[in-house]
Amino acid sequence: MALFKRELSPARIVKKSREDRFAAREIIDGVFTDFIELHGDRLSGDDNSIIGGIARLNGQPVTVIVIDRGTDIQDKISKRNGSPEPYGYRKAQRLMAQANKFNRPIITFINTPGAFPGKTAEAQGQGEAIAQSILKSMKLTVPMIAIIYGEAGSGGALALATSDQVWMFQNATYSILSPEGFASILWKDSKRADEAADVMGLTPKDLMEKQIIEYIIPEGRNHPRVFNLIRKRLDDEITSLQTLAPNELLAKRRARFRAF
Amino acid sequence: MNIFDQHKHQTAKIKRQDNVNERIPDGLFLACPYCGAQMYNKQLGRYRVCSKCGYGFRLQARERVTLFTDTFTEMDADIVQTNPDFPGYADKLSRAQEQTDLGESVLTGEAVIKGQKVALGVMDPYFMMASLGSKTGEKITRLFEYATENQLPVVLFTASGGARMQEGINSLMQMAKISAAVAQHQEAGLLYLVVLTDPTTGGVTASFAMQGDVTLAEPHALVGFAGARVIESTIHEKLPKDFQRAETLLKNGFVDKIVPRETLADTIGQLVALHQSTEV
Ligand SMILES: [Zn+2]
Numbered sequence: 413m414a415l416f417k418r419e420l421s422p423a424r425i426v427k428k429s430r431e432d433r434f435a436a437r438e439i440i441d442g443v444f445t446d447f448i449e450l451h452g453d454r455l456s457g458d459d460n461s462i463i464g465g466i467a468r469l470n471g472q473p474v475t476v477i478v479i480d481r482g483t484d485i486q487d488k489i490s491k492r493n494g495s496p497e498p499y500g501y502r503k504a505q506r507l508m509a510q511a512n513k514f515n516r517p518i519i520t521f522i523n524t525p526g527a528f529p530g531k532t533a534e535a536q537g538q539g540e541a542i543a544q545s546i547l548k549s550m551k552l553t554v555p556m557i558a559i560i561y562g563e564a565g566s567g568g569a570l571a572l573a574t575s576d577q578v579w580m581f582q583n584a585t586y587s588i589l590s591p592e593g594f595a596s597i598l599w600k601d602s603k604r605a606d607e608a609a610d611v612m613g614l615t616p617k618d619l620m621e622k623q624i625i626e627y628i629i630p631e632g633r634n635h636p637r638v639f640n641l642i643r644k645r646l647d648d649e650i651t652s653l654q655t656l657a658p659n660e661l662l663a664k665r666r667a668r669f670r671a672f
Numbered sequence: 673m674n675i676f677d678q679h680k681h682q683t684a685k686i687k688r689q690d691n692v693n694e695r696i697p698d699g700l701f702l703a704c705p706y707c708g709a710q711m712y713n714k715q716l717g718r719y720r721v722c723s724k725c726g727y728g729f730r731l732q733a734r735e736r737v738t739l740f741t742d743t744f745t746e747m748d749a750d751i752v753q754t755n756p757d758f759p760g761y762a763d764k765l766s767r768a769q770e771q772t773d774l775g776e777s778v779l780t781g782e783a784v785i786k787g788q789k790v791a792l793g794v795m796d797p798y799f800m801m802a803s804l805g806s807k808t809g810e811k812i813t814r815l816f817e818y819a820t821e822n823q824l825p826v827v828l829f830t831a832s833g834g835a836r837m838q839e840g841i842n843s844l845m846q847m848a849k850i851s852a853a854v855a856q857h858q859e860a861g862l863l864y865l866v867v868l869t870d871p872t873t874g875g876v877t878a879s880f881a882m883q884g885d886v887t888l889a890e891p892h893a894l895v896g897f898a899g900a901r902v903i904e905s906t907i908h909e910k911l912p913k914d915f916q917r918a919e920t921l922l923k924n925g926f927v928d929k930i931v932p933r934e935t936l937a938d939t940i941g942q943l944v945a946l947h948q949s950t951e952v
Pocket of ligand 1: 706708709722723724727
């Protein structure tokens with residue numbers, strides 16, 4: 413039985429995942445209340461492609477970190493279409509450490525083609541920034557849930573997805589790199605992207621089968637309904653994760669990735 | 673018996689001296705990939721270093737073990753990818769296994785380096801460009817787990833072209849899997865020493881290559897996250913010559929020390945000794 417009414421082809425899902433279906437600020441306002449944005453990594457700057465701050469989830473304080481691709485063209489350019497800089501990942505690390513100190517659950521929303529491949533990004537240690545985000549996530553003793561709401565490409569997405577659970581929107585993708593990149597590396601022909609999408613196993617259904625993710629969020633035109641569903645489920649899962657002792661939670665998170 | 677098992681049987685018969693570098697005749701004329709200087713193969717010497725600029729030519733994992741260890745006992749040699757179901761992947765793996773005498777792109781084991789006992793991992797750029805397959809990840813994870821259990825420091829020579837495309841998302845998950853093992857090793861208060869070798873890129877740079885307590889690099893080694901061509905086409909700019917070279921990373925604060933091959937074993941031995949407990 414198909415999970416949803418009509419199943420789209422992987423290439424169709426890739427296209428949809430890149431459309432502006434849900435905006436970052438819309439998700440924050442739709443799922444949480446009392447959001448206060450916090451800026452900067454305290455080292456070199458503030459990356460506007462990663463929005464971070466504190467909010468309430470059904471009354472409970474939580475830390476929210478959201479990759480923002482931007483809304484209009486200017487906004488998208490300034491946010492490099494949702495490709496974070498090293499200081500974006502370092503801002504996320506700062507907010508995650510802060511959440512850990514105050515025992516706040518961490519919820520990340522991911523939508524990125526990948527970490528920004530830039531000259532200054534490399535000079536400032538893009539690899540190190542991602543590496544430390546992953547390593548630090550493996551030591552935090554608060555519940556962490558990652559939600560992929562558009563594209564999730566490569567290490568730049570994984571940096572915010574080493575969590576207790578990973579969920580995906582129905583029309584989202586998660587992969588080692590873009591289908592275009594995959595086709596050009598393996599077949600020297602980026603035009604075979606649709607074919608690549610077919611073999612890459614990047615759809616929520618494929619990833620659910622491989623136990624890379626725990627849950628698929630059904631989408632609809634009625635966004636408040638989608639947000640209500642997310643809020644309810646987040647509340648349930650976080651409540652259940654909070655019954656675990658810190659060392660149990662950590663052991664479980666590490667075991668989740670040890671299985672791959 | 674499936675095709676893969678047959679293949680394993682064949683590789684077992686291939687002898688050590690069949691490795692690529694030992695097959696190159698002494699009289700062959702080579703160009704240094706870094707400075708372009710021309711020299712006879714023989715002039716590289718046992719460390720295979722350019723006499724003009726000090727660049728270390730790429731080495732196979734087993735060559736490195738011979739060069740840098742007093743003794744070495746391999747572990748997990750039997751861990752191989754048994755399900756290479758992506759088109760053409762099985763053939764690529766077979767060729768890599770034959771060329772390197774390895775089951776996967778990393779060689780792991782317990783070693784003694786200048787009298788110091790360590791858990792040692794060496795990635796092999798001749799094995800599918802040392803890409804991060806799920807069995808590569810498994811071997812490295814087990815190395816850290818073994819080191820944590822046995823209270824050993826980890827010394828890891830990194831090299832990688834990045835992800836193992838043929839394994840898709842499972843390749844990506846190795847970054848998280850290994851990092852979890854690194855976290856546990858760190859919590860035990862044990863030393864993790866990284867040696868960046870040419871080339872270390874992609875997902876390896878974005879995970880365990882940049883999680884060491886001390887990070888060494890070989891001269892002129894290419895180290896970076898994104899590929900130079902991808903960056904150039906994104907920012908429409910030509911990159912400077914030493915972009916993503918070890919010397920640039922040192923200057924930018926991401927490497928502790930650049931060490932030539934001739935003194936590398938001594939430096940590793942000294943660093944490991946400095947981290948031994950000083951009980952009397
Ligand atoms: Zn040279």
